[in-house]
Amino acid sequence: MRVLVTEDDDDLRFAVAAALRNEGLAVDEVADLPAADEALFVTEYDCAVFDRMLPSGDAVEYVRELRRAGRTVPVLFLTARDTVADRVEGFAVGGDDYLVKPFAVPELAARVHSLCRRAATVRPPVQRFADLEIDTARRQVHRDGVLLMLTRKEFAVLELLAARADQAIPRADLIEKCWDEMTEPNSNVVEVLVSQLRRKLGDPPLIHTVRGVGYRLAPPGADDSGRG
Structure with a gap:
């Protein structure tokens, strides 16, 4: 935000x-x-x-x-x-x-x-996606019942991905919403943070790369042309 x-x-x-x-x-x-x-x-x-x-x-x-x-x-x-x-x-x-x-x-x-x-678009205080549970009020994330220790920036990115689940979110949108004007748009801050977030979320992966666009939150194993 x-x-x-x-x-x-x-x-x-x-x-x-x-x-x-x-x-x-x-x-x-x-x-x-x-x-x-x-x-x-x-x-x-x-x-x-x-x-x-x-x-x-x-x-x-x-x-x-x-x-x-x-x-x-x-x-x-x-x-x-x-x-x-x-x-x-x-x-x-x-x-x-x-x-x-x-x-x-x-x-x-x-x-x-x-x-x-x-x-933000009205949404329930607790968002659920597959075995992921995102409590926006308490700013807590559980996966398969296990509390995950996310940084505030990781939570912000995951919250945005969940708000537009199954949609490809351009890298530029992530920077605009989750970083500020001091961020160099050509830096790798998004890639680094998404990599960290994927590690914390664990397997099977929920964050998928949409090549040439950005990322999307999708069910485990989701894949189609240009996505992985």
Whole structure:
């Protein structure tokens, strides 16, 4: 899942981005509304986090225009303005959540995860595929009843593959959803992580390579032209 963080305070932006990346999210960072607008134009995000008061303007007004344009990306406001009227205004323009500074970073991460799940296609909290069980709420994976110890990034990739099970997911889609703009698109990060994930999932294999495209989650032994 990919998140946009818009915050003009460099230290706070770096801290928030680092905490969200540590939770397995892909994070892009910008410092003002024009940069946020450009990022939202070129990239599909699962959630956007806005500091409310920015040198370039009030993010509430920007989100109001975003909603008028039909954009539905979930939005969380960060702000030092803590009156009921301020919070109501944030929700009234189409904000989805509101967190007052100072805040606990783990709480922010939990709220962002909740908004990302809300943005995704509605699916059961526990996904089952063959003998694989993926608990998105607890962020746990079992295979044949055995708990697997996955990294947050491995879980993010597996969750995306499961959400589109039996479909070929292009490598570019995996990078866009599970990594951020700092990732070199020609690097082998996807191949390395998928290899690690396959080892942890064990045999028979569930993640299949779709040659020239990417990967898909399919039943054991699934194979056809160009797939393996």
